[in-house]
Amino acid sequence: MEEDMFCYIHEGGQLVKCVGGSVQYQGGRSESMVVSRHMSHSDFISKLCDALHFDQNSVKLEFTIKFEPSCLLPLHDDAALLKMFRFNEMFCHVYVSSSSEVVEGCIAPNSAPSPIVGSNSAHLLPFGGDLPINIYNDSLTIESYRFSHRCAEVNILERDSRRFENSIMGSGHTFSNAAEFHDAVYLMSIASRFRYRFKRNSTKHMTVVCTVTQCPWKVTARAIGDSNIVQVHTFHNHHNHSLEDVAACQPLVRSNRASLLIDDVIRSTPDYQPRQICKDFQRQHGMQLTYLQAWNIKEKANERIYGEPKYYYKLLPWMCEKMVATNPGSIVELGHSSDGHFEQLFVAHSVSIQGFAMGCRPIIAIDSAHMSGPYRGALFSATAYDANDAMFPLAFGMMNSENYDDWSWFLQNLKKLVGDKEVVIISDRHPTLLCSVPEVFGLENHAYCYRHLKENFSSFLSKHNTRGNKGKENALQFLDSIAYARLEHDYNVSMSELRKYNDALAKWVEENEPEHWAMSKFPNKDGIK
Incomplete structure (x- = not known):
């Protein structure tokens, strides 16, 4: 517990609960002072009255606690002052009112201490209603009667709960x-x-x-x-x-x-x-x-409201039929396990198929993303490129995971969409894709995503380069010139420069199949123009 606490002193205004549920003190004036937890109640009263120029015999003090700022608690003795410190942290709020404002009969004399009693289900009392029972000056109640009256007078909004x-x-x-x-x-x-x-x-x-x-x-x-x-x-x-x-x-x-x-x-x-x-x-x-x-x-x-997600899978056959009925020409395939559980889904809408045939380049990029949620799985996607090199969504699928069987099934359905048209498939170098793409579309039509390859090269470079950040930038520029060289001569010149710079990097390029990502080496150059 901190030795000192910053204390806000409010006088002459009223507490009002805003629409958002927060409590604000409006009107009056506010002062501040630093109090010590070792200070007695009488010393606290004396210091406060000196700051506000009040008569010590004519003030009534109340305070709030951090976890329930809408409730006023009486500050009448050393025990209450200690509680104010205990249930607040770095600062507290004290509210000063004239003793004449106290409703007559609401606070009993200090002749007999009462147990600490508070009703968590207390309602705001209407003005002029019956007084709450068992509320004494020595009782640290959860909500005082005078504060309830003040709430009613300023139309404080209750908690929605x-x-x-x-x-x-x-x-x-x-x-x-x-x-x-x-x-x-x-x-x-x-x-x-x-x-x-x-x-x-x-x-x-x-x-x-x-x-x-x-x-x-x-x-x-x-x-x-x-x-x-x-x-x-x-x-x-x-x-x-x-x-x-x-x-x-x-x-x-x-x-x-x-x-x-x-x-x-x-x-x-x-x-x-x-x-x-x-x-x-x-x-x-x-x-x-x-x-x-x-x-x-x-x-x-x-x-x-809508049911558990696992029951939605029962609607998939109906959904697939409706997609084909409302979008003639769409390709929708649904795969089940031997015991009838969902395994695979392939969807290519007719507008995407027509758009690909009429206005897209013969290049398709495939990728996957792992799905979160209780059932996991993987989301497969196939994206084409239009004449402006803008991405054109072509097909998507939901699978159990990124494995050989699921990728092969997805690519075979994608092949149905493409028909006899020769296309280049761009993918990362996931092991399952290195096997499945050549089987369906041919090895000569499989291009590696240069961004993924460049990231792999950068990781390798970090382990073997000793020339700092500038040297890394130079090596990446060499790799760019190798990848984008359109002529065999330009490719050889760039490789020679990289070999002079670092022979290990040149060897890495040669070992990572440049015929699948370097433009001058790619067998199907016409497909990527």
């Missing part, structure tokens, strides 16, 4: 099944800001209690007969938490339950982003999420 406080109405409340009861308990814990556990949990009998020791909150539910319907048997909706309990027992983030809070948003806004979910949970429910938690919550919400 407050609407779930009555998820369980009481004894006799029925649910269609145990899962629905579990959801109701979780939503209630979010609204009332507490953590729970199951003492007993089966489809026929469930007992849920608050995790705080000796807290009376409890709910039991039992199945009705042999049905799945669950009915609440007993319900004690009252909490007994200290300030330490509130800090230690914040609701847990359970993706499958918390996703209930965003179902409506996902239906209306499917592109709801995890970062926005983090912000909205903090603003609406007072919960801090990590990006991964928010992503999991969105995935669970999508599963509940």
Whole structure:
């Protein structure tokens, strides 16, 4: 704990909760001072009143804590001052009001100390309503009565999760099944800001209690007969938490339950982003999420609304038929394993096939990317080049992995698309492609992607070059001149220069099949013009 703390002093204004859920102090004036945690309450009052020119006998002090800035807590003795230090870090906020503002009868005299009692499910009281019970000046309550009145007067917006406080109405409340009861308990814990556990949990009998020791909150539910319907048997909706309990027992983030809070948003806004979910949970429910938690919550919400992704695979045969029916001339192939599980998919739309035949060069670049998600797999793609050297999407496929069988199947379907037209296939030097491409399109029509090859050369260069960054740049320029030389003479001159520069680099070029990437050496030069 730091020895000193920066203290903001606010006087003459009011706390207002904004639409975003944050609390701001509006009006009045603000001062600041540095206080020591060893300072007594009387010394703190004296220093504050000297700074604000107040009479020590006419002020009422309250403070806020970091994890619940919307609640005012009384600052009336040394113990409260110590709590202000303990539950804040580098700075704190103290609010000063005249003692005449205190509602008569709201704060009892200091004659008898009271237990620390706070209701996590406290509602904002309407102006002029009944006073809350068990709220004394020595009681470090979670929300003071005077602050509740102030909230009502300035129309403070409650947390959105407050609407779930009555998820369980009481004894006799029925649910269609145990899962629905579990959801109701979780939503209630979010609204009332507490953590729970199951003492007993089966489809026929469930007992849920608050995790705080000796807290009376409890709910039991039992199945009705042999049905799945669950009915609440007993319900004690009252909490007994200290300030330490509130800090230690914040609701847990359970993706499958918390996703209930965003179902409506996902239906209306499917592109709801995890970062926005983090912000909205903090603003609406007072919960801090990590990006991964928010992503999991969105995935669970999508599963509940649209079903689990694994069931989508059953729709693939229907989808393939519809693609061919609505786009005549398309090539759509679907492959299954012997036990009927999905393995391969190839799609080439008719507009892509026609565009390739009418306006593209006879060059096709193929590549793959690993897919994330629960089922993984690989996404294969075939891209052509139009007359302006712009990329033209031709076909794509979904496969189990980047293996020989899948690439061979993909290339054979691509061959159907090309027909008798001779094309050059550009790829990286993946071992499976070195075998499958020559088998389907011929060895003379297989070109290596120069970018990948240049990266390999650069890695090799880093291990054998001793001339620094400038020397590396020179070697890469030599490689460019070798690759782009259109005449055999130019190729030989560039190779001679590279050999003089570094014989090991020249040997690397010769060993890496320049006939598949150097323009002057490529057998099918006409195909890449």
